[in-house]
Amino acid sequence: MNAVLIQNMLSEKEATAYVASAGFRAGSVGSVGTELEWVVRDPAAPLSRPMPDRLREAVRDLPDPLPGGGRITIEPGGQLELSSGVGASLGECVADTRADMALLTAAVETAGLRLEGGGLDMLRPAFRVLDTPRYEALERFNDRSGPEGRVVACNSASVQVCLDSGDDSDGWLGYQRRWWLADAMGPLLLAIFANSPGTAGGHRWRSTRQVLRFAMDPSRTRAPRMTDDPRKEWARYALAAKVSVVASEDGQDWTAPEGLTMRDWLRGGGPRPVTYIDLEMHLGTLVPPVRPRGYLEFRMIDQQDGENWVVPVALVTGLMDDPVTAERAAAVVAPLRSLRRHHDWVTAARRGLREPGLAEAATACFSLALEGLERLGAPGDIMAAVAEFAERYPVRGRCPADDVAARRVRSAVAA
16 A cells, blocks of 8 residues: 555544644634635627637636635636735725725626626536546535536535634623524525525426535435534534545546445545545535535525625624624524524525525524624625615515515516
8 A cells, every 4th residue: 555645544533632632723713714706608609619719718817816805716607706915804895895896896707707696507517627636526426316406516506604713702702602693693694685486396496406405415415413523423423424525636537436324435435535535625615504614604695786795794794703792692583493493504505585484584684784884894885785675675574585586486487
């Protein structure tokens, strides 16, 4: 066996400790980041899918990183993703990301393409345009559960909000309470920003993107259990999840053995010993609605139209990073939690803010967030965007998916 590989072999005990510590890095709260995925379309050929070479050419003259610290990547189906730099505050993150988005949008439009808001491309069949061993293996893994994985990988787009895990305190800035609040708010955030109406499994959904995620392998997509020890639970979840990719340096297939969990692999059930690189790759492929990666990733939010991506970034920050607001928000969302936690997520994806309890809680949380943003010193234009969104959607019991569905009805009538 390769000497370097032996040196980097992991035991189950070492892997458990690593996942627990890496998932929640304790520290001060205040940093904000976001990842913005966009479906890319050619208006002249709306049913075609721009290939990677054309996408690379479109952004070829942009610096890497962009002036605001953002980086551009191409996703499996040809979506473009802008990963922001880490802002020391919400205002800094939004200002830098807006500047980087302006450059990206201009470059894409110059190339004759368009970035589309919305959580799911409903026009084109799912088709992977990136041929890398990792994405090929992920596709084969997802195909074992059904066709949903291909659609999510190739046709979906989201707004991810990234906040600090929290400190070691017992308060609402401590990582234990922040983890609980992030999970408790998750279905509500899903309902507020649902923006991918469609039909799946015989039901109509406000966020088809998220319900397709839940239809994938549940060991990797559903929310972890809530316990008094988030680090221990996250390590349990990660090691119990199925492995989707086994990297190979000799050009061989990266497909993971069927049914192999990370714990199985660590106990000798895989094709070779596990290394830290394998474990990190495994953690990077897990997609629960809230994912701890040293910070908290909120992954349940559909992409929004235009600059409305600012609203979820601001709303989550306002509710989480001001301790007074966080405590009040916890009181609002706690009654929404049922004993069937997965049912809460599915209801939010299906009903959006047509669910009365969610609509009332959304209105309350927007008001609380505005108070929290003011205490955090958020810029006035960000607060105005949050207030305008609140009046247009939660106050009326609506979400962006309702606009999309109404436009489709008008188009059908006109046709």
